[in-house]
Amino acid sequence: MVESKKNGRIMKGVGGEYTILLEDGVSVLAKPRGIFRNKKVIPTVGDYCEVEPSGDPDIPYVIVSIGERKNLLVRPSVANIDVLIIAVSTLDPEPDLKLLDKLLILCPKLDIEPLIWLTKTDLSRQKADALIKEYSDAGFNIVESSHDQMLPDEKIHEIFSGHTVGIAGQSGVGKSTLCHRLTGMDKIEVGSISERLKRGKHTTRHVELFPFQGGFLIDTPGFSSLDVDRIGLEEEDLLGGYPELLRIAGKCRFQDCRHTGELGCVIGESGISEGRLARYREFLDIIIVNSKKYGK
Numbered sequence: 001m002v003e004s005k006k007n008g009r010i011m012k013g014v015g016g017e018y019t020i021l022l023e024d025g026v027s028v029l030a031k032p033r034g035i036f037r038n039k040k041v042i043p044t045v046g047d048y049c050e051v052e053p054s055g056d057p058d059i060p061y062v063i064v065s066i067g068e069r070k071n072l073l074v075r076p077s078v079a080n081i082d083v084l085i086i087a088v089s090t091l092d093p094e095p096d097l098k099l100l101d102k103l104l105i106l107c108p109k110l111d112i113e114p115l116i117w118l119t120k121t122d123l124s125r126q127k128a129d130a131l132i133k134e135y136s137d138a139g140f141n142i143v144e145s146s147h148d149q150m151l152p153d154e155k156i157h158e159i160f161s162g163h164t165v166g167i168a169g170q171s172g173v174g175k176s177t178l179c180h181r182l183t184g185m186d187k188i189e190v191g192s193i194s195e196r197l198k199r200g201k202h203t204t205r206h207v208e209l210f211p212f213q214g215g216f217l218i219d220t221p222g223f224s225s226l227d228v229d230r231i232g233l234e235e236e237d238l239l240g241g242y243p244e245l246l247r248i249a250g251k252c253r254f255q256d257c258r259h260t261g262e263l264g265c266v267i268g269e270s271g272i273s274e275g276r277l278a279r280y281r282e283f284l285d286i287i288i289v290n291s292k293k294y295g296k
């Protein structure tokens with residue numbers, strides 16, 4: 001029997017028609033087979049899939065199966081992300097460190113590697129150095145760029161090669177500028193919500209994967225807002241975003257110490273910055289209040 005199934009990855013989907021990049025490098029159009037509707041599985045950009053010839057010359061393939069997902073984001077809708085670049089500017093806009101810390105909590109929960117990308121370092125060297133110190137001391141990877149300074153090519157290759165990479169961050173931090181400088185393509189624009197509104201509802205853009213440096217760059221208008229509040233963070237997720245606190249795990253007098261002023265707490269040994277500790281405590285309060293409200 002001739003094996004007619006081929007493996008590929010969903011690059012984009014518009015109105016139920018999907019563009020699949022096959023293993024051999026060819027892009028083809030495919031429609032999902034009806035079984036997905038019954039199983040309530042929606043083929044999503046980023047999914048690995050198997051396709052078979054459909055016999056229809058307009059849409060020559062059908063998607064017959066979807067591979068197991070490493071992760072799935074709902075807004076924006078994209079599967080199998082490996083790396084999330086979190087763009088933060090030194091100034092203009094002032095960094096939203098609460099958003100940054102929230103994204104850093106979210107990443108390990110979704111098995112995504114976070115990379116903090118500091119932009120606009122030309123605007124404040126002092127702020128840049130302070131952020132680099134705060135977040136590298138905490139245990140995160142952090143890189144920087146500005147109008148006249150970009151990462152070396154090898155570093156860029158290392159970030160993207162073999163990975164599916166998204167770029168998140170507040171509006172105005174320089175995400176589009178960064179994408180343009182990386183890829184040289186104007187078409188790619190990891191835009192903000194306001195950019196999407198400007199384009200109007202008739203030109204709603206879709207999530208799309210672009211092959212880049214042996215990996216993929218996710219082009220989506222949604223990442224700046226990434227719906228962190230709906231992901232349902234729980235108390236045990238918090239520590240994933242605070243490697244400093246993991247360093248003192250088990251050292252406090254009480255095993256279940258929340259590091260909020262308990263007797264015998266060794267928070268001082270963690271090296272956590274005042275700001276990050278305050279944000280950790282604020283998230284903890286919100287999670288505790290919510291868990292009481294919903295009786296969890």
Ligand SMILES: Nc1nc2c(ncn2[C@@H]2O[C@H](COP(=O)(O)OP(=O)(O)O)[C@@H](O)[C@H]2O)c(=O)[nH]1
Pocket residue numbers: 119120121122123145146147148169170171172173174175176177178190191192
């Ligand atoms: N000074 C400075 N301005 C920058 C830099 N990168 C981007 N910008 C400016 O910041 C503004 C917003 O950039 P944009 O890429 O649209 O941000 P986005 O909303 O995150 O996509 C633009 O006016 C850019 O020219 C940088 O490294 N230094």
Ligand SMILES: [Mg+2]
Pocket residue numbers: 175176177189190191192195
């Ligand atoms: Mg943009």
Ligand SMILES: [Zn+2]
Pocket residue numbers: 252257258259260262264265266267
């Ligand atoms: Zn403690």
